[in-house]
Structure formats: C-alpha cells, structure tokens
Amino acid sequence: MRTLFAIFFPILVMGIWIGQQTYHHTYGDLVELPVKGYDPGDLQIGHYLKFNVDYGKYPICNKRSPSRKWRMCVCLDIVGPDRKAIASWSGDCAARPPWGCGLWLRGYCFYDHFVANIERYYVPEEYARALTVIPPGASIRARLNQNGTGVVTEFLVKGEPITEFAKRNQAAIRNTPEREPAESDAQDLPKNGEVETTPQAENPSP
C-alpha cells in the first residue's frame, strides 16, 4: 500500500498540475498586448524570441524604490478599435483596487521596466534567420488567470501568426538573388514589406 501510494501520488499531483496549466492555457481571460523590440543581439535565445511588452503611456515603474528590482502589480484596460490591453493602474499588489481591475498582471519592476514573465515566446530555430528583429505591428495574445499570472498563447504580426509570417519572410529571403553584402539586407528586407528595424529597446543598463 505504501509503495503504491509512493508511486501513484506524485503521478496524481503531476496530472493535477498539468490539468491546471492546460485549463489556464485554454480558458484564462484572453488579452492582446502590443510588443516592441528588445536588444537585437539578444533577440532569439535558443528557441525563444525575447521582446518587451508595450503597456501604453501609464508610468508603471516611476515610483521610488530602495532596490533596483521590486514587486509590482498592473491593472489592464481594453481600449481602442483593435481591443489592445494597456496599463491603467500600477502599484503594490496588496493595494490593488477591489473593482475595475479584473484583468491584472503580477510582476516586478527592473529599474523603470515592468517584467511579467510573459516576455518570451517559443519559435522553432529554423526561423531564426527570418526573425532578426521584432516586426512592427507585433502583438501577443496571453491568457491571464485570477492570480495575475499570464501565459502567452500566440505571437501575432499584424493579426497573422508569427510562424506564418516567418515562413513567408524566409521564402522571400531564399528567393532573393545573391548580391554584394553592402546592398543585400538593407535593401531587400523592406521590399518584402514586413520587416523593418524597430526602435531600440528601452532596456535599462544597470
């Protein structure tokens, strides 16, 4: 009996945990958040695309803090015709407003930059060449649960999944005839109409 418990109990716990994650991934509150560029040299680490989320103009991390990294919660509002989420309140998680804050994210401020652990997305490595910068008009779809934790479910470029975008872009790169290096990238990529250099990240230096 003891042996059976020792073997099946962890499997049961694992099953519950996986079920909970699957439920959260499938039925959490869906929001769309615009994204912006990161340090291009650090864009794709292994299979992950790294980026920053654009929470709008609300100054999330401008409050004074004794440390360079401190916990923070952000309330989100859905605005505009494209139904993008932007920050409407930020502060200590315990002081979160009891109403008007149904959609919220838990994270931390790193200097003046809010991190909610949703700033990466799995992309197959074969598309690395086609994704050297975050394309303009990029956004993520994330599911948020009641604890303020988010899970990225999709990365979109102007409403299109990033893998589709990368496939087309890769095909365009492959079909482009070889030219002198000085002319190649700078002239070819904008012709595809998709990839442009994004503004540099507001990545603070310590």
Added chain:
Amino acid sequence: MPPIRQKLEQWVEAGLLQPEQAHAIAEHEKADPRKDWTILGIAGLGIVAFVSGMFSLIAGNWDTISVTSKIVAYFMIQLGFGALFLSARDHQGIAREVSLSCFNFFFLCGIFLIRQIYGLNWEPWQVFLFWTLLILPPTLLAHNRHTYHLWVSGFYATLVSYLFYIRVESPEWLPATFMAGVGVVYLGFAVGIWRFNMFRLPDGLRHAWVAWSIGLLVFGITPIANALWYQDSVRGVLEKLPSFALYTAIPWLACIVAVASLALSRPRYHLWFRNSTTALLVLVSFFLCTPLLFSIGEQKALGCLGFILVWAAAAAAAGFNRWKRLFDLATLVIAIRFIMVYLESFHADAKTGVGLMLSGTLIFSVAFVWHRYRGKVEAWLAARS
C-alpha cells in the same frame, strides 16, 4: 589480464593469500555472470545508441508533434517506469534501483516539458522545489544511497538557487535570507543525526543529510565566514538593517537544535565524536555571526584562527568516526591554510630570493609533517573512539 587477476597475484606474492584461495576467488569472479562488465558495456552501448536515436528523432520532429501527444507520451513513459519499479520492488538489485531513478528523473523532464509547452517562466528554485517535493515519496523506497544523495542535493539546490533569486530581487534581504539558509543547513544536520525510533528516516537519507550539511558548513559557510572577518564593510550591516541582528539568531537557534539532536539521540553517539561535532557546529556559528554582530573591524588573525579551528574540529570528528577521506582532506586544508598565512604575512619578502627559499622550506615542512604524522594522529583518534 583482468585487474582482479593482477591484484590476486600481487596478494599471493605478498603472502596475504594462499594460491588456492586466489584460484577460488578468480573462478568465482569468472563464474558470476553479473560481473561480466564486457557484456554489460556492449549492451549499455546499444541502449545508449538506441535512446540517442530516439531522442534525435523526437527532437527533429518536435514542432510537428501535437501538445496532446507530447503530454500523453510523457505520462506513458512515467507510468511505464512506475510499473517497472512495481514489478521489481520485491527484488534486490539493479533493475529495481534503476527503474526508481528513471521514475524520479522523468518528473524533472515532465516539469521542463510543461514549462516549454505552456511557456511558463519558472525560476530555477521553483523547478527544484516542485521536483524535490514530488519525488520525496518514491525516494523513501530506495535501497541505494545515490538516490538519497540526489534528493538532498536537489533540496539544497533549491535553497541555493532561492538565495540567488533573492539577491537579484532585493539585495538588502540577502544577508537575512542567507542567515535563514544557514539555519536550514543546521536543521538538515539535526534531521540526519536524529536516531530516535519514532519518526525515524531511512539510514541512507539520514547519512545523506549529515554528509551534505557538514559539507556545506565546512566547504561553503566557513570560507564565507572567513571572508567576513577580512571585510571592513560588514561592520555597517547592523546600522543599515537593524532587524538583521534578529536574523543572526537563526543560525544560533538552529545550532542549538542540531547539538540537542546529537546529544539526545538513542543509541548515543560516542563521546569524542559528539564533542568534536558539537565544537564544529558551534564554531561555525560563532565564526559566521561574530563579525556581523560586533564592530570588531578587520581581524585577519582571528579569522584565520577560526578557520583552522573549524577544520580541526571537522578533522577530529572525522578521525573519531573513521571517515578517512574527510580526515585527510581536513588536515590538508589546515596545512594549505598555514602556508597561506605565511604568504599573507610575508608576501612582500616572499618575492626575494631568501623569501622564496623560506617559502619553499615551509611548504616542504608542512607537506612532510602532513604526510608523516597524519596517519598517527588518525590512529590515535580512532583508538579514543
């Protein structure tokens, strides 16, 4: 010629074995199919090649495999190892232990799989914590010490990765959290040394707790504490963070629990082992907390003395308990520390010709004393126990 044959011949030549006994041992080793490492090696190579091929096949088609298939495959493998263990649970041997180790290891694979599928950004300490809690019940069924060591190392990996996480999160809280971490190491020792019949843990797990706790105290905490005695900056810790004084009480309280556990265990540990281990535990606490609690300034000599005393206590405990390797290591560390003291004190003169000659003489003398007399000290300690 197999190594065992060579050894047997050497032993026969040295008069330790009769030729008939050597022949009988050689025949026994030859007759035992479980010891045929050549066959096991070839079979192992085949298994490694098969598993590598399987992994490369899966990795090559990873993106085309659906999420459901990945999760179902994971559960099939996990349940498969569980079933393998259950079928072998009443037997003693490698199949039972290997299936249990694979069963434990695949939980870690599962956590990483779900982390990748659903893009979870778990910190390393969260992964280690979840894994160690998950595999605790199956670990208690193990009959080999490696599984217990793996579990305790996973526990301490959680602790250390949490300290690193806290350091990034809030540097001010690192000292306090570090002190709480030291307390956990002491409590780990108390758990391992506890020998009452009620709530008794498997011996393998207890030994792993003791080994890892002593290891962390002497290899991890002692060098940090020694560095604190050299640091002028630690004098301001209490002024910066008044509640820190409270946190320095944590190692002391945990140390008291550890000493009480050592003293009250039934059957009792022998007196000399108990005394030397108590000295080790108290010295580490004293050595760590003193420069933080009192503005004593830079005290290289006291720091060095404390370091040597801690390692001397470790060597004594090892000698009384016949832990030969730890005894050798502890005495070697003390010898190296003596040489460092000389170099720290006379580093300017050490560059001259005479200084180099003196350094060489000292190093030679220390090495000679260590080589010549440590066996005698060890034998004396063992005789006392």
